[in-house]
Amino acid sequence: MDDLARTKAILADLIAFPTISADSNLQLITYAGDLLSSAGAKLSVSLDASGTKANLFATIGPERDGGVVLSGHTDVVPVEGQDWTSDPFAMSERDGRLYGRGTCDMKGFIAACLAVAPRFAALDLARPLHFAFTYDEEVGCLGARALVDELAKAGLRPAAAIIGEPTLMGVIEGHKGCYEYTTEFTGLEGHGSQPDKGVNAVEYAVRYISRLMALGEELKGRAPAGSRFTPPWTTVQVGRIAGGNARNTIAGQCSVEWEMRPVHTDDSDHVKRQLGAYVDEELLPAMRHVCRDALIVTHVIGEVRGLLPVSQSEARDIVFELTGNHEAEVVSFGTEAGLFQEIGISSVICGPGSIAQAHKPDEFIEIGQLAACLEMLDKLQHSLTKGKSGN
Secondary structure, three states: OOHHHHHHHHHHHHHHOOOEOOOOOHHHHHHHHHHHHHOOOEEEEEEOOOOOOEEEEEEEOOOOOOOEEEEEEOOEOOOOOOOOOOOOOOOEEEOOEEEOOOHHHHHHHHHHHHHHHHHHHOOOOOOOEEEEEEOOOOOOOHHHHHHHHHHHHHOOOOOEEEEOOOOOOOEEEEEOOEEEEEEEEEOEOEEOOOHHHOEOHHHHHHHHHHHHHHHHHHHHOOOOOOOOOOOOOOEEEEEEEEEOOOOOEEOOEEEEEEEEEOOOHHHHHHHHHHHHHHHHHHHHHHHHOOOOOOEEEEEEEEEEOOEOOOOOOHHHHHHHHHHOOOOEEEEOOOOOHHHHHHOOOEEEEOOOOOHHHOOOOOOEEEHHHHHHHHHHHHHHHHHHOOOOOOO
């Protein structure tokens, strides 16, 4: 079986694991670990606090610093409410495309890595190759945060990380941060005919959202000169609001799920300061005038720093050499790359498939994209053996 056929077979297996972020990824981690272990890799599996999620970190080659990390997240977004023409968890092939949840985001890259692992194991590598497969990227990069903390504590220092998010095999050297929050409002229930005797959590949530949207407009004027992002400014967005139980009842509870994608941390600090002052000086005093136990609490789901473009980047240079591409772009969507960069690992994003297909019904990856990824990984084999005698 050639590498492409093996990749497709592995991808079909990966798609069959319904690793939606709310559910366990342990079966997939066991499957991937078995493939890597059989190829001779040294494995490290770390569980989250619930014991239902795990990161997998595996190494082929010498035990030393300076290695290259191939990184991908194992979780996928839900399919509920989407109109699929085929089973999202049974991969299907049509017209040169492979369909299924996670095909491009980002199990296609993981499948390619697993398919070629035995080839790396058969080589006398000058530098170690690491595989990092994480949990809960889609809900705040929680697994990657735990992973980089473990790497830092262990003193392991890979030199470069390639995060295989779908970029059509283009080279991405920068992206915005991704900060996610849930703000909960606790008011006082009552009969809808006497709104002044209750504290309507939904109404105060709406006022909070209005202030957030005003800040979003303000951020447009803070876009740095020459920003390469689209849009060039820090954005805020409300994704979900839930509260109340009937139209004639004063809502006692409400929650708002929102995000911010900062160009730089000054913007995020500004938004948090302004919101904090608005809550402390206006919203809470008004709520507590009626109910002293009223609350507004913001929970940090995840604050993942962006990937900062830098003038000198070993990871970018490696991928330039592997792909023949000599132009690097920036994107507005977030990845785990900034976390690796934060602990001193040069990082770049390059992977098969298009982000335009991610999270949509009938998600797919072009078979030609998998072939291009395999070509990059084949060239990486030669790069990691440089400096060895006989090579």
